[in-house]
Amino acid sequence: MSESTRTCDAERLEQYVAGRLDEVTRDAVEQHVLECEACAEDVQLLAALRAGLSTSRASFIPWISAVAAVAVLAIGAGIVRNQRGSVPLPASPPAAREPVAVQPDLDALASFTPPPYLSLRTRAAESPTDRAFDAAMESYNAGRYDRAADLLAEVVKRSPDHEAASLFFGISLLAGGRPADAVEPLTRVIERDGTHTGLARLMLARAHLRRKDVAAARRELETVTAGADPEASQARALLKALPAR
Amino acid sequence: MLRVASSCHEIFGRRFRRALGDNPGRVSIPAPRPDDPALAVLAERVQAGDRAAEPELVERLLRGVIAIATVRLGSRDLAADAAHDTVVALIEALRAGRLREPSKVAAFVHGILVNVIRVSHRQRKVERASEPLVPELHVEIPIDRVQAGEEQQVLRAALGTLEPVDRRILIATLIDGDAPADIARRLGLSAQLVRTRKSRAVRKVAEFVRRMTRPPGKRYIRERA
Numbered sequence: 001m002s003e004s005t006r007t008c009d010a011e012r013l014e015q016y017v018a019g020r021l022d023e024v025t026r027d028a029v030e031q032h033v034l035e036c037e038a039c040a041e042d043v044q045l046l047a048a049l050r051a052g053l054s055t056s057r058a059s060f061i062p063w064i065s066a067v068a069a070v071a072v073l074a075i076g077a078g079i080v081r082n083q084r085g086s087v088p089l090p091a092s093p094p095a096a097r098e099p100v101a102v103q104p105d106l107d108a109l110a111s112f113t114p115p116p117y118l119s120l121r122t123r124a125a126e127s128p129t130d131r132a133f134d135a136a137m138e139s140y141n142a143g144r145y146d147r148a149a150d151l152l153a154e155v156v157k158r159s160p161d162h163e164a165a166s167l168f169f170g171i172s173l174l175a176g177g178r179p180a181d182a183v184e185p186l187t188r189v190i191e192r193d194g195t196h197t198g199l200a201r202l203m204l205a206r207a208h209l210r211r212k213d214v215a216a217a218r219r220e221l222e223t224v225t226a227g228a229d230p231e232a233s234q235a236r237a238l239l240k241a242l243p244a245r
Numbered sequence: 246m247l248r249v250a251s252s253c254h255e256i257f258g259r260r261f262r263r264a265l266g267d268n269p270g271r272v273s274i275p276a277p278r279p280d281d282p283a284l285a286v287l288a289e290r291v292q293a294g295d296r297a298a299e300p301e302l303v304e305r306l307l308r309g310v311i312a313i314a315t316v317r318l319g320s321r322d323l324a325a326d327a328a329h330d331t332v333v334a335l336i337e338a339l340r341a342g343r344l345r346e347p348s349k350v351a352a353f354v355h356g357i358l359v360n361v362i363r364v365s366h367r368q369r370k371v372e373r374a375s376e377p378l379v380p381e382l383h384v385e386i387p388i389d390r391v392q393a394g395e396e397q398q399v400l401r402a403a404l405g406t407l408e409p410v411d412r413r414i415l416i417a418t419l420i421d422g423d424a425p426a427d428i429a430r431r432l433g434l435s436a437q438l439v440r441t442r443k444s445r446a447v448r449k450v451a452e453f454v455r456r457m458t459r460p461p462g463k464r465y466i467r468e469r470a
Contacts, residue, residue: 011425017316018422027355033309034351035284040309047315049450050419052400053412115398199398230402230453 008032008039017046109241110209114145114175115199129159140168145176156185163189167196171203179210198229205238218242288350291339302339303332310358317362327365331358403453411446414439 015021016029033039136151152169155162170186173179186207189200201220208217221242224235284305290298310331314324334357338344344353404412410432417423417431425443429436 014418015422018419019316020422027359030313030358031351031355033312034306034354035309037305037308040312043312043316044308045447045451046419047312048400049404049415049447051319052404053416053420115401230399230405233402233405 008036010042013039013042014046017043017050106209106212106214109238110179110206112175112203112206114140114171129155129162132158133162133165136165137168140172145172148172149176149178160188161192163192163194163196166192167200167203170200170207174203174207174210179207182207198224198227198231198235201229202231202235202238205235214242284350285347288339288344288347288353291336292342292344292347294340299336299339303336306335306354307332310354313355313358314362318365323365327358327361330361334361399454400450403450406453407446407449411442411449414443415446418443 140148149172155165173182186204205217205220221235221239287302314327425436425439
């Protein structure tokens, strides 16, 4: 084992987490991590950050597409306006040459990547409700949102106080193209005012956008931005992209 | 029953304390402890039949085992399985006296872990035997799934609070594996500034997660009665 891999080297740990070390160095770093709890903690944090960055980079792409689509429309409209400003207008302007009123595509704004549900429990679920929830979330994580919604409906029926079940039930309905049905479970989560309130409001805003109810979406987003929920920055970005009042 | 509990909050917790303690700059790191003598002593005690030393040894090694398995397998779920299988195999081997040099216990554990990971890669999921590998010893690593899901959401939100340049630095470092000098060249910054921003961004995320997540659950290891 080389001296550098036996010591606590933060950059070496970053290279390790990024998978950039050769096999010999990697094994040496790993043996050090087994002996050094401080470096083990650093590796766990860096691995969690890496996973979060991978997910956020992937889920950022639909946003970019939506914003780009709006931007292209806006630029197109701007070109039309500029042309009208610089080119003499015909005596009788045809209706088709009127400036294009650009409205953001509400469906594009409402699009989202359902947050992955990370399962870490390795022992068997203990109660029938836990087992049903686990089964539902397997479907959810596999992208089978309709199936997940059906299973979560049962869990919510059995345990109306199961906050995570109500939340993911709403998200599954929304992801499965049933925004109107998603309103009720998401509202229930908000009314409980637990740990998922911010996320539930953000999802509810998206459900309203899918239903073309911009005013209701705006209300939810403004509530999120006024609070300290971790979803505030996403809500703020979505609020900015909404059509003017 | 040997029962080991761990949570993301605990994983972050100590780092926060170190990261947010007296040192406002780079995270302070204790002096290296190659061939940790405490580890060797614990291994020797287990080999000698001291059952009380088993949970101590497992707790001492578990964080590192989970960290490595998470990086290698890319999944905390699979990592928990691999950690379980590794510590069970380790205790079995020590009880059978198969560790020749207790001072090399880290290398010994590493060998077991790499084998477990190899099997996991092959099967993607290690199938648990219905009977425990070691009589009278059963290891559980229960981790609250809802809490873990919440923490993932909080982590993503925390990343959303970073300035774009800091996100780019973290992505370049942790996903693309670029060196600070390369990142600095691309961003038109000095390598030192890249290092500083990177450390600050990590601390900011750590602090955000600490504020937004639940208090840590009780960590405990206990022997079957």
